[in-house]
Amino acid sequence: MAEVSGHTVKAFDADINNMRTLISQMGGLCESQIKASIEVLTRRDAAKAMDIIAIDERIDALEIECEKLAVQTIALRAPMAGDLREIIAVLKISSVLERVGDYAKNIAKRATVLSQNPHAQPVVIIPEMGTLVAKMLSDALDAFVARDVELAKNVVARDQVVDDYYAALFRSLLTFMMEDPAHITPSMHLLFVAKNLERIGDKATSIAEMVFFAATGEQILHRPKGDDVALAALSDRSS
Amino acid sequence: MAEVSGHTVKAFDADINNMRTLISQMGGLCESQIKASIEVLTRRDAAKAMDIIAIDERIDALEIECEKLAVQTIALRAPMAGDLREIIAVLKISSVLERVGDYAKNIAKRATVLSQNPHAQPVVIIPEMGTLVAKMLSDALDAFVARDVELAKNVVARDQVVDDYYAALFRSLLTFMMEDPAHITPSMHLLFVAKNLERIGDKATSIAEMVFFAATGEQILHRPKGDDVALAALSDRSS
Numbered sequence: 001m002a003e004v005s006g007h008t009v010k011a012f013d014a015d016i017n018n019m020r021t022l023i024s025q026m027g028g029l030c031e032s033q034i035k036a037s038i039e040v041l042t043r044r045d046a047a048k049a050m051d052i053i054a055i056d057e058r059i060d061a062l063e064i065e066c067e068k069l070a071v072q073t074i075a076l077r078a079p080m081a082g083d084l085r086e087i088i089a090v091l092k093i094s095s096v097l098e099r100v101g102d103y104a105k106n107i108a109k110r111a112t113v114l115s116q117n118p119h120a121q122p123v124v125i126i127p128e129m130g131t132l133v134a135k136m137l138s139d140a141l142d143a144f145v146a147r148d149v150e151l152a153k154n155v156v157a158r159d160q161v162v163d164d165y166y167a168a169l170f171r172s173l174l175t176f177m178m179e180d181p182a183h184i185t186p187s188m189h190l191l192f193v194a195k196n197l198e199r200i201g202d203k204a205t206s207i208a209e210m211v212f213f214a215a216t217g218e219q220i221l222h223r224p225k226g227d228d229v230a231l232a233a234l235s236d237r238s239s
Numbered sequence: 240m241a242e243v244s245g246h247t248v249k250a251f252d253a254d255i256n257n258m259r260t261l262i263s264q265m266g267g268l269c270e271s272q273i274k275a276s277i278e279v280l281t282r283r284d285a286a287k288a289m290d291i292i293a294i295d296e297r298i299d300a301l302e303i304e305c306e307k308l309a310v311q312t313i314a315l316r317a318p319m320a321g322d323l324r325e326i327i328a329v330l331k332i333s334s335v336l337e338r339v340g341d342y343a344k345n346i347a348k349r350a351t352v353l354s355q356n357p358h359a360q361p362v363v364i365i366p367e368m369g370t371l372v373a374k375m376l377s378d379a380l381d382a383f384v385a386r387d388v389e390l391a392k393n394v395v396a397r398d399q400v401v402d403d404y405y406a407a408l409f410r411s412l413l414t415f416m417m418e419d420p421a422h423i424t425p426s427m428h429l430l431f432v433a434k435n436l437e438r439i440g441d442k443a444t445s446i447a448e449m450v451f452f453a454a455t456g457e458q459i460l461h462r463p464k465g466d467d468v469a470l471a472a473l474s475d476r477s478s
Contacts, residue, residue: 071323078317181417
């Protein structure tokens with residue numbers, strides 16, 4: 001049923017390349033948004049937060065463009081199962097990146113509020129988490145483009161480090177909150193910022209898992225989720 | 240290119256019906272999981288939490304089944320643009336429902352930890368939020384099946400009520416935490432439970448928005464997100 005003439009195959013390749021370009025653009029934007037949102041937090045640069053919110057709309061627009069192109073390609077080229085799976089993967093990754101953009105935007109918003117709070121203390125773990133998850137995301141997308149299984153496995157392994165950072169931050173913020181009621185509000189913000197970063201790490205991991213599955217047909221072994229880690233941290237104190 | 244003989248059209252209809260059945264099953268499970276997770280919270284029934292965690296795996300399996308069927312249908316039937324859009328919508332909804340299942344599971348886990356904490360006070364707002372978002376989800380799926388634009392609009396409108404509940408709970412938990420350091424840990428759990436419910440409301444809303452868009456070709460006007468509401472609540476206190 002599908003045409004396999006040179007012309008149609010080339011047209012399909014062009015379509016899939018366009019989709020990959022859109023994914024790269026989205027990925028690049030997400031990475032710079034994560035970094036920018038952490039800068040808002042550390043430099044108290046509230047003007048930059050407005051830029052971040054504006055740029056997020058471009059990520060949303062790219063997702064819609066990607067979906068349109070995917071539907072057009074499937075409808076016009078009637079791709080075979082393998083090509084179809086690749087298009088579905090692109091669709092899923094574009095939707096994951098759209099969420100990552102939202103997390104970065106949420107961090108920027110909270111960072112703006114935090115910048116006005118005299119009790120907000122700079123927490124060194126948060127910028128480190130930010131750098132880590134931005135790199136995980138860029139590596140996961142590189143693994144997708146190059147179909148690099150080893151790099152994908154490496155990204156999945158790093159998720160544990162993000163979870164460890166999150167659990168450590170969680171404990172220290174709890175202690176800080178208990179010291180003085182004035183610490184509660186800024187600590188809650190920082191906790192939600194860290195939760196957003198932890199989720200970006202989860203999203204990068206899920207892209208890496210897709211790359212691994214596409215290449216090997218097997219799922220990477222189940223890993224503990226960030227939420228379990230935080231619960232374990234909390235259970236220590238609630239007993 | 241696509242075959243339009245009666246036989247193939249019927250086969251396509253059977254496929255799409257199977258996908259809709261899978262979505263209904265996932266939706267029904269999600270709804271009962273939300274209710275069960277709130278029961279764990281209010282009745283301190285920790286054994287039930289284990290059931291919820293086990294049942295979540297069935298939701299995950301249904302999503303994978305749905306995706307397989309979608310890819311098969313596209314590959315075998317080469318559907319026209321309209322049918323293709325419907326399959327893509329099913330794929331998106333199944334992925335949204337998988338997330339909803341995760342949120343319910345997270346609530347059950349936190350509820351288990353909370354049930355051991357003597358300072359956890361039953362907060363009446365949370366069961367109300369639970370009932371509200373479970374109904375929003377079931378209405379959003381009904382709107383999808385019946386292509387009911389009015390019901391979809393109604394679901395979107397209710398999201399504001401969820402956000403109002405969340406903001407009210409947020410403020411009262413902040414006050415409760417400031418009263419006594421022993422209140423901090425259980426309040427953080429309750430806040431994360433409420434955040435999960437608020438996200439389920441967002442997911443139901445996004446399904447309703449898809450139904451509206453598919454029927455009218457237009458986006459429903461932009462609504463404020465839960466995170467903005469919580470930030471507004473916090474800003475009052477951080478100034």
